[in-house]
Amino acid sequence: MLLSLSVQAVLLAGSALTRAFVLPRQANGSTYTVQTPPLDTDWTYEVGTNPWPEYPRPQLERSQWKNLNGIWKYQNASGLNAVDNPPFGQNLGQEVLVPSCLESGLSGIQGSYMLYSWFSTLFEVPSTFTGERTLLNFGAVDYEAWIYVNGQYAGFNRGGYFEFTIDVTDQISGNSTNELLVFVHDPTDSDDYVIPIGKQTLNPSHIFYRPCSGIWQSVWIESAPANHITELQLSAGADGSVNATVYTSNNGTTDVEVKITGADGTEVASHSGSSNTALTFQADSPALWTPDSPTLYNVSVTLGDDQINSYTAFRTVSRGDVNGIERPLLNGEFVFQFGTLDQGYWPDGLYTPPNREAMEYDLKMLKDLGFNMVRKHIKVETALFYQSCDQLGLMVIQDMPSLRPIQTRTLDNCTVQDILPNAEQQQEFQRQLEVLIRQHRSYPSIVTWVIYNEGWGQIRDTYYPEFELTDLVRSLDPTRLIDATSGWFDHGAGDFSDNHHYANPQCGTPFYSIQSSPYDPNRIGFQGEFGGIGENTTIDHLWNVQQAIDTINQTYEIDQTNEAYNYRSHLLLSELADQTERYACSGGVWTQTSDVEGEVNGLVTYDRRVLRPNVDQWRSDIKALYDAAAARGNGSAVMPEGNPYGQHGPPGF
Known part of the structure; x- marks a missing residue:
């Protein structure tokens, strides 16, 4: 029998893992209301109309700022040509919560095929901004955004996962109300678009999920001197x-x-x-x-006249030979990295967690169980997520969002062809990979960059782009390791020999399966994904969409009872520990943090109300992994002569 979180919280000492359920409510003075999602969480109806009030960018924080999050106006657009006729000064027909995904219940829209959209809001500039530049900031807009202020074009951004700033000083009026209008185009996987989308799809099916369109991270203005x-x-x-x-x-x-x-x-x-x-x-x-x-x-x-506040941490990430085995090193010592595949999806907000407390629930739960790492899986989170990992002490393996995964097209001659990027699309993928590194390379918790996951969007017939992309990432950030190809199609690039296998691990071992390449002793042996065992639950904890429910049995393994789930997890974790003792395993990624739509293999259900692990057992099994690694890793790391940081240069840029 599954234990509810209210029971498990007793075992997870020091964690606030339970909350009182709050009934839906409509925002005062507004027609906005949460649309009932297929599944909610204990935070769904606490979001209100002032979401994410925290300063959104903690590594470059200014004192003079104003949050623009809240209730905006929304209107669906007919196509890309709508951008040529902006609805200036018009009352758009619906209300929408910003930030949110248009397909989510929290948005107030909960639509589908949200390819073209208009957003608008009114704002006033604080008098304290007088005499300085006014900067308009977006945490992330998926996928392309055209920005207009007071009827004037202000700027454009492409890339659904990255922050951008526009100087709107010349468009604003400091003494009156200003109109902000945003046109968003989000093609996801429609037509011939091949763009970084992660696991988003217009046609959800098992391991690919409902998309996120629109302004899904915070919006704010701030003042700064002309040279800032x-x-x-x-x-x-x-x-x-x-x-x-x-x-x-x-x-x-x-x-x-x-x-x-x-x-x-x-x-x-x-x-x-x-x-x-x-x-x-x-x-x-x-x-x-x-x-x-x-x-x-x-x-x-x-x-x-410009001053910003930030933070840092003193630590060095490198690799080296420890007792004849290539190991990842933290501060010169082998630290076994063990975490979960962290998809970052929420049933009520999709890509956008209901609030910071909800977001940190996942991270604190992982720390309480003994994990020391998360693999942020083909998604980029808010800056506050990485700050929380920095504060909690969770190492982060950060994936680049994948190009259009596992999709094919049929040509006129009936040939079936994998959908891979053309030269222009590959160049755009490279540009956005560079943006990912530049915007996140100062977070101490990030220890590894992942370029490709399981061959998704990875060109492999004419040349191997992961080699030049590894060089690019290394030039932008020589202070971290690079997992060029996590699982499958490994041609030797990067620092990791990364195996994916369900359910049993094959980590740094002399055996492997067809999905992955044999272990390469010249690189770090790593289990990029394994586990994936699932346990079905009751309808009140499931994503109540029939298509998703119909795919539950596609989960890698289904355990019929919670006792069986914990028995199987114990065996798999023990097997990983055995491989760490016998062979060259340096870390692993358990699939996964939470259920997502039709997947029921999370440590917690999708609504975060039921925790599957037997806490004491999991803590003991995870500790056994660290103990096994420590026993193998006793000894000094051997670095290449004259270079104390292995292959990766000094800790500078």
């Missing part, structure tokens, strides 16, 4: 070295000061230099960041 900080690139190594580059809007060289302080306000390092230039300086004996002790330091950066 646009990006802070920051890394701090275990040896106390700090590497920082402060990028500015004028791309020139201006005096800049960087200060690093501890939680008690004590300054541990500071440096003055020039903007848009790499700055290198030293901190004396800082406390290091590890999963067991995730110490963070506050950072302030001053450029003329």
Whole structure:
């Protein structure tokens, strides 16, 4: 019998994993209401009309800002040509919650095939912005966005997972109400579009899910001087070295000061230099960041009249030979990485969690069970997600969202062909991969970048693009490891020999299956996915869509009772520990954090109300993995001569 979270919370000491159920309500003074989703969570009806009030970008935070999240107006558009006739000054017909996915219940729309959309809102600029530039920021809009302010075109962005900023000073009126109008085109996998979509599809089926269209991350304005900080690139190594580059809007060289302080306000390092230039300086004996002790330091950066707050951590990610085996190293020591395949889907918000508490529920649950890592699976999260991982001490393996996975087209001659990118589409994938690295390379918790997952969108008939993409990622961020091809079609690029296999692991072993390549002892042996065992549940915890329910038996393995589920998980985790003892396994990814639509193989059900693991058993089994790794990893890491960071250069950029 499954235990409800109210029972399991007693076992998960120190975690707030239970909540009182709240009935649906309509927002006061608004026609907006949550549309009943196929499944809700305990947070669904607590979101209200002021979602995600937190400052959205904690690594480049300004004091003068205003949140534009809330109830906006929405109108469906007929096609891409609608962008040529913007509905300026018009009252769009529906209300929508921003941020949200248009296909979600929380949006108030819960539509399908939301390919073309108009969004509008009115906003006033605070008087404190006077005399400075006004910057309009979007956390993420899926997929293309045209921005208009007060009837004037302001800017464009392509890429559904990345933040962007537009200077709207010349379009706004500081003394009156301003109209913000956004046109969004989200093709997902329609027609011949081959774009980074992760697991989104217009035709959901088992492991591919309902899409997310529209403004799904926070929107805010802030003020800054004419010459202001646009990006802070920051890394701090275990040896106390700090590497920082402060990028500015004028791309020139201006005096800049960087200060690093501890939680008690004590300054541990500071440096003055020039903007848009790499700055290198030293901190004396800082406390290091590890999963067991995730110490963070506050950072302030001053450029003329502009000042931003940020944070960092001192830690070094590398690889090296430990007792004859290639290992991932954290601060020079082999740390066995064990986490879950973290899809980041919610039944009420799809890509957008109901609130920060809900988002952190998943992360705290994983920490409580003993996991020290999450693999963020072909999705990019909000900046607050990575901040939470930094604070909690969860290492992150970050995937690049996949191009159109496992789809084919039939040509006129009846030949069936995999849908892969053409040259232009591949170039756009590369551009967005570069954006992913640039926007996330300063988060301490991220330890590995994944370029391709299971061959999805991976060209492999004319050439192997993962080699040049690995070089690109390495040039942008030499401080982390790279998993070029997680599972399948491994031609030798990157730092990992990554096996996917369900349900049993094959991690760094002398045996493998057709889905993956044989273990390569010149790289790190890793189990990129395994487990996947499922346990069906009652309809009140299932995604109540018949198509999804019909695919439940496609789960890799179905265990008929909770006792059987925990028995099987114990055997699989013990097998991984045995492979760690006998062979060259350096980490693994259990599938998965939560159920998603027709998949019932999560540690928790899709609504996060039922926890499947026997907590004591799982904690013991996960500890056994770390113990097995420690027994094999006793000894000093051997690095290439003259390079203390293995193949990856110094901890700078």
